[in-house]
Amino acid sequence: MIGNSVSRLFYQLICIGTALLGMTGCERSEPPVFRFNSVEWVKQEKTHLAEGEHFPEDYKAEIGTIMTALFGTPDDPTFPFFLGDEDPAHDVISIESLRMAAGPTRVDKRESATGLYREHCAHCHGITGNGAGDTAASLEPYPRDFRLGKFKFKSTPLRSPPTDHDLTEILVNGIPGSAMPSFRTLPEDQIQSLVEYVKYLTMRGQFERFLLGELAALDGEPLIDLSLVDKPDGGEPSEDDVEEFEDQMYAVIGEGLQERIIARWLKPERKVTKIEAAPPEFDIQHQAHRQFVQKGRELYFAKGNCMQCHGDTGIGDGQLNNFDDWTNDWIKSADVDTADPTSYADFSAVGALPPRPVKPRNLTHRYYRGGDHPDDLYLRLRNGIEGTPMPASTAMTSDEIWAVVAYVRAMPYLDSTRDESEKPVNEKQVMR
């Protein structure tokens, strides 16, 4: 399966290498380029090398060449369909959709649009999908960096990609309480094109991170040594050379990209978490609804352990010194003291935004970032929220989860100055 594509990719690599060498023209303006993941580079150096040691700079060019061969450029995106027309990845990404989203913003005479991503998304999420667009630093929360492959609001558990439906919901509804607006007015095909482009940028970014993760173990050798088969003296490669080359291609493209990344994005619908039907007393009209809300309140303090972060009254004043995974990803790699900017100056220099603690949601407002349908809240509790400290509640039954959902939905309307009779069930712990 990989063998077929090896030769094709090999030619692509050579062609691009040659093209890069031969580029001497004087175009009017530089087309935008995907930005190299320098934060990950610095992180890998700090994790694996001694103080002051660096990876050879050549790796940046090699990674750039591999990335361009497989994923193209912001103006001309492509996708590695290793099995040609039969490749199952066609269900996930279509080149037509990518072309509609990529490139400069433009509407042709027949009113068909291109450049949607640059028109609607890039100013916050960046051309590369690195969450570092022009406005990023001034937004709270920061725009999402897609390259970690993590998504918060989805119907699938941690490490399973979101479905197209999940991403569409975010685009259509926006994210209340953040700068992410609703794109409800866009036609369906444009939304779908952006959904696919986000997946494309994500897989691209995941693969680049994988390549950077390999560098420490390579000891200066290239990721894929083209000179094994493209001998500098023009000689024929030996059988061993070809075998070694194929091993390298397999390690990087086969395992690294095909198996670890693309295969997991196929059919995320298989992993969707089943939402059990809510019991009748979940209905606000039901005579036992009040007791059901009270049960949810007890769970909030006991089995749910919710007060630990969201606070006793739900205003989000519990645990306040955590960071999300997008931040933890690099601050955990070195001796970063988030209170001391000089301790992360090397990261700031390559574009890392200042770390900000993640805020547990204030539940007394009616803003639910991942959607306000009861099913949305059920999923947040059942699966947790990827990339954040919010854990999955595997120990609760579905009725118990529904009770907590009922309580959370009632919270904005409850009086926070309760009388003595309404003290929490585990008073000692709460009143510490």
Added chain:
Amino acid sequence: MKRVFFCTLLFVLCVSMNSLLFAQDGWGNLTGQIVISGDAPVNQPEDVKDNSDKAVCLIDGKVPLDDGVVVNDKNQLRDVYVMMYTGRGADTPDTYHPSYDAQTKVKLTLDNVKCRFVPKASFARPGQTLILKNSDNVGHNCRIATMEHEHNINIVKNAESEIVLGEESDKIPGEVRCDIHQWMDAIILIRDNPYVSISDKDGKFKIENIPAGDWKFQFWHKKGGYLKTIEVKGYEPDRRGTIELTIKSGETLELGTLALPGDALTK
């Protein structure tokens, strides 16, 4: 009927005899003991800050010391992963010894005791069930993050939750954390290749029933990453902390004492 019974009995005997013979023929073991040469790093107190659960988390009223590097009074080092190398370019066996089949069916317990994960370092196979236990009287969450696996489970005080691990294999161990008590950390390796041993409190490791042949083995510690400076008599570890060993049928390869310079554990 009797005949059928005896045939079955004979068959069962043959099979079990066969596997007995198998254990001696075609498989070998690997042992060794890891000791820090020079000074072991001094463990600093954990950064407990003003966490409100101090009543439960302090040990005899004192802030616990970091358990990243654990040695006994002879400087023998715990929690080193000695594992068959499965990374880039690795040659690995197609089949494992049948004695490892049962491993995936055993439930592995990861406990929280006085705001500390017990055990500190563990090894699990894909598909295995983990019991995430909380012996403390405060709530924890258990965040498992490796290259291929991720779970973040709420574990209620004095209770437990079960999870079933996915089918993917990691190449190096990942981490386990609690967001509520951020100094808590543990290590877990999740992979199908069962040829893994984690050094015990005396620094000893033992891997049994390895197929006879030449295999690369890797030394890894959370605070040192790939242990490329580990001294193994007669071998020169590479940058990934691997050495190639010849496992002989029916024999135990004894590596003896492996010295690790203390300055390797500074991460």
